[in-house]
Amino acid sequence: MRLSRIIMALTVGLAVVAVPTAAGAAQPQPAPTLTETPQPPPYPPGQVATLTVNRATITLGETVVLTGRNFGPNERVTIVVSVAPLAAPAPGQARRSDGSTVAMAPVAFQAAAPLTFYAYTNSRGRFTKPYKPSITGLLTFTATGDESGRTASTEVRVLPRRGDQQPLPVTGDSLGTPMKLGGGLVGAGAVLLLMTLAWRRRNRVGTGAS
Secondary structure (H helix, E strand, O other), X not given: OHHHHXXXXXXXXXXXXXXXXXHHHHOOOXXXXXXXXXXXXXXXXXXXXXXXXXXXXXXXXXXXXXXEEOOOOOOEEEEEEEEEOOOOOOOOEEXXXXXXEEEOOEOOOOOOOOOEEEEEOOOOOOEEEEEOOOOOEEEEEEEEEOOOOOEEEEEEEEEOOOOOEOOOOOOHHHHHHHHHHHHXXXXXXXXXXXXXXXXXXXXXXXXXXX
């Protein structure tokens, strides 16, 4: 009888201990959190977009090739061209009547080439674009990626072709020499005319007296 009570007491104790453990196991466990793997940027970080040309100086009528690097992959790049006049070359000068010189103005061609055009990059963010200027001057090309916003610029000097320069319109100073020369010729002609008339009159008078 005593042994059965001891066994019953042990059984009840084990049951009491097992109830909290089962209740804790029945509670929902928090779901494990997943950390997202960061995606790499579309272009390598730290690289700067660049724009270069195959020739820094060309002659009007020639073609220059633009090369862009480190722009966004497969994006459109807008290229804007700004033009600044070139200083007149030393040989192209006109001389005034007082001995001073004036620079000759280059002939400006009609700007048929667009001053805004587009290029498209490949998967590595690179593009090449030919461009044929139709005006002389210092051309600045500024390229901007439509999506990446990356920008770069470069310059090309476009010189006039030989024979494409004309002097500036004639001014009052440059008219002085032609007017003086013309006046001298008129005066010399008048003197010669008077001398011719006097010589003929003298000959007539001499002939009548004989």
